[in-house]
Amino acid sequence: MVTQTQFTGRDVFARTFDADTESLAAIAERLEVRGKHPFFTDVIGHYMDALRLGREEAVLELGCGTGVIPRALAKRTDVKGRITAIDISAHLVEMGARLAAEEGVAGKIDFLVGDAHSIVEPQDRFDVVIMHTLLSHVVDPATVLREARRLLRPGGRVVVFDGDFESLTFATDAPDGGAQTDRLLGVSGQAHGRVMRLMPQLLGENGFRLEWSRAYVAADIGRADFWESLLATFRTLLPKSGVMSVDDADHYAAGLERASANGRFFASCNFYTMIARIAA
Ligand SMILES: C[S@@+](CC[C@H](N)C(=O)[O-])C[C@H]1O[C@@H](n2cnc3c(N)ncnc32)[C@H](O)[C@@H]1O
Numbered sequence: 001m002v003t004q005t006q007f008t009g010r011d012v013f014a015r016t017f018d019a020d021t022e023s024l025a026a027i028a029e030r031l032e033v034r035g036k037h038p039f040f041t042d043v044i045g046h047y048m049d050a051l052r053l054g055r056e057e058a059v060l061e062l063g064c065g066t067g068v069i070p071r072a073l074a075k076r077t078d079v080k081g082r083i084t085a086i087d088i089s090a091h092l093v094e095m096g097a098r099l100a101a102e103e104g105v106a107g108k109i110d111f112l113v114g115d116a117h118s119i120v121e122p123q124d125r126f127d128v129v130i131m132h133t134l135l136s137h138v139v140d141p142a143t144v145l146r147e148a149r150r151l152l153r154p155g156g157r158v159v160v161f162d163g164d165f166e167s168l169t170f171a172t173d174a175p176d177g178g179a180q181t182d183r184l185l186g187v188s189g190q191a192h193g194r195v196m197r198l199m200p201q202l203l204g205e206n207g208f209r210l211e212w213s214r215a216y217v218a219a220d221i222g223r224a225d226f227w228e229s230l231l232a233t234f235r236t237l238l239p240k241s242g243v244m245s246v247d248d249a250d251h252y253a254a255g256l257e258r259a260s261a262n263g264r265f266f267a268s269c270n271f272y273t274m275i276a277r278i279a280a
Contacts, residue, residue: 002117002140004088010241011191014137016089019240024091026236028066031092032099033229035068039218044072044132047159047273048079050212056081057127060151062116062144063087063134067096067109074105084122086114116144125153132161136190141198145206149278157277158208164270165193170227171266172255181252188241196272208276219268224260227267231256 007014012023019027034040053059057080061069064085073079087093090113100106114120116131116138129148135141148158165186172178186193195202203210220227231253238249259265 002143004115004117004139007139007191009191010187010243011137011189012237012241013189014139014191016087016092019089019091021091022236023240024089026233028092028095030229030233031065031068033232034226035066035072037226037229039216039226040068041072043161043216043271043273044069046214047130047161047275048073048076050214050275051128051157051159053078053128054080058082058084058124059128059130060084060086060126061130061132062119062148063131063137064096064111065089065092067093067100067111069130069132070096070109070111071100071103071105074100074108075103081127082124083109084112084124084126085109086112086116086119088113088115117147118143119147119151124151125156126151127153127156128159129156130159130161132159133163135160135195135199136162136165136192138191141192141195142202142206145202145208149207152278155278157211157275158203159273159275160196160199160203161271161273162196162199163190164196164272165190166197168193168269169267170231170256171259172252173259184238184243188238188243196270196274199272199274203274203276204279207279209279210274210276212273212275214273216271216273217268218271219266221266221268222263224256224265224267228260231260231267 070085097111234253238244239246
């Protein structure tokens with residue numbers, strides 16, 4: 001059986017099950033700040049609109065982190081059914097439940113700890129399973145897709161949104177323009193940087209029929225904006241992942257902050273959403 005604890009790489013988002021408090025605080029801060037950015041609120045709105053919910057559909061998010069997506073869903077009038085939110089990190093799940101209570105939506109969301117490769121509870125069936133930047137971090141994306149299929153009712157749909165992190169770049173003034181540091185970012189931040197390129201194939205192989213897709217470029221040109229909260233994690237998370245020393249991470253982050261202050265910043269990554277239905 002595949003479990004997330006088998007992960008041996010450096011991706012800090014894949015190791016939240018045994019991460020220390022400092023790493024979890026940096027991750028939670030990044031998830032919360034990016035979740036409030038118009039790029040993310042728009043993306044969530046686009047796929048939720050495309051689903052055209054309205055009955056009492058039961059929705060599950062696998063890899064919910066601090067609960068950005070379930071909390072956003074709970075505030076939508078078209079989401080009338082129960083929302084379930086599962087993450088492998090008990091710390092992030094607790095934070096999600098607390099934030100949901102603070103925002104007055106706790107009564108609509110069940111938060112649970114679980115591994116998306118093998119969900120023990122709940123035994124309910126869902127109409128929609130959302131994976132919002134989960135599959136780039138799991139040990140085996142195909143196993144997680146099959147698990148989503150098992151958890152869905154006949155005719156149910158999966159929403160996969162993720163970065164094409166092989167395209168992630170933070171330009172620097174190094175002679176290579178940041179190519180080497182981009183490679184280190186890839187190692188420290190994702191287990192599967194190309195998973196969205198494989199998704200049409202993976203969906204088909206694991207019992208889904210692709211119905212809808214949308215492409216995005218998250219690019220900050222001149223000043224850091226969407227990427228600013230990721231940059232803010234570099235001093236903590238790059239040394240924790242083992243790809244840079246504390247001094248090198250500080251030098252890297254300081255250079256990027258200077259570039260932003262001087263209007264010379266460039267960071268970009270492609271993202272995609274795909275909605276697929278259980279194949280008949
Ligand atoms: C990049 S975060 C995304 C969180 C949330 N979906 C969001 O966009 O704000 C990835 C999340 O996946 C969780 N995760 C990683 N592997 C997992 C697994 N096998 N099962 C459940 N959650 C997992 C991590 O704990 C982390 O919270």
